[in-house]
Amino acid sequence: MSSIATAGAFKLGDLTVNRLGYGAMQLAGPHVLGPPKDRNAAIAVLREAVKQGVNHIDTSDFYGPHITNQIIREALHPYPEDLVIVTKVGALRGEDGSWQPGASPEGLIRAVHDNLRNLRLERLDVVNFRSMLNEHKPVEGTIAPQIEALAVLKQQGLIRHIGVSHVTPAQVREARWITEIVGVQNLYNLAHRIDDALIDELQEAGIAYVPYFPLGGFSTLQSSILSDVAKAAGATPSQMALAWLLARAPNILLIPGTSSLVHLKENLAVAQLKISKGQFAMLDAIASSRS
Ligand SMILES: NC(=O)c1ccc[n+]([C@@H]2O[C@H](COP(=O)([O-])OP(=O)(O)OC[C@H]3O[C@@H](n4cnc5c(N)ncnc54)[C@H](OP(=O)(O)O)[C@@H]3O)[C@@H](O)[C@H]2O)c1
Secondary structure, three states: OOHHHHHOEEEEOOEEEEOEOEEOHHHOOHHHEOOOOOHHHHHHHHHHHHHOOOOEEEOOOOOEOOHHHHHHHHHHOOOOOOOEEEEEEOEEEOOOOOEEEOOOHHHHHHHHHHHHHHHOOOOEEEEEEEOOOOOOOOOOOOOHHHHHHHHHHHHOOOEEEEEEEOOOHHHHHHHHHHOOEEEEEOEOEOOEOOOHHHHHHHHHHOOEEOOEOOOOOOOOOOOHHHHHHHHHHOOOHHHHHHHHHHHHOOOEOEOOEOOOHHHHHHHHHHHHOOOOHHHHHHHHHHHHHHO
């Protein structure tokens, strides 16, 4: 058993993954555009993650675009048997790097084929539909045509499982009416708790919740409470923020993003970090101290 397995495992459909995973978005160039400064370093991060037992990697063909998936292929293909690569479709990059909706059924089919080609796979393990109804926050609106289009691709054998991202609880329920949904990927961390009730609902249903920006994203979480609790525990603030997420609910899977080997090792070491009830309560209060 790898040491990260001590943080537990959870199922994405019939696929079991360690709760400590890795998000590959930081492997592209600045603003998730173009190649990284150091491609060999990006490859080293991916290989180290897998060496340490990571078997859940989150990516998308719109990172780069294409480049992150191509780096994953170069670093890890042929893939270890137990590696689950989760990708997402629904957005496109403009010439200027802007994020744009790409959610027509034809666009989704094209994106699935791009992912298959760039990752060199016959079938994608999990495809999240990433809503772009509003780029900055999930807003209501039907996502049925997109989920139906992905369900057809699943029937055709190009996708194993379907998930949703950047969605409201109502959209999760709508998607679940149409097909099996194995995971929800939304913005959530110590300071951003809008999905608290949704996480509990998904836990009861046995569905994974995968927070994006677990460390705060492009500007990492800053909180004196977090720093103080981390210092007392002999951990870094980032490690403490991840430990809190692991303790928050058993269906939470972590995909912290990093381009740094040092940060990767720190993030995976969270498997050995025990968080007490008192520490959990202090960290839990950060969100209310901000509202
Ligand atoms: N569905 C969606 O819409 C969506 C949106 C955004 C992201 N995602 C996915 O979620 C994953 C995670 O999100 P994210 O990477 O944007 O944000 P994140 O994990 O919250 O934070 C990444 C940032 O934290 C830094 N960092 C990582 N580990 C650290 C450590 N131990 N100590 C200090 N700093 C550390 C990274 O810089 P260094 O590179 O220097 O370590 C990077 O700047 C992504 O990789 C992507 O797969 C999905």
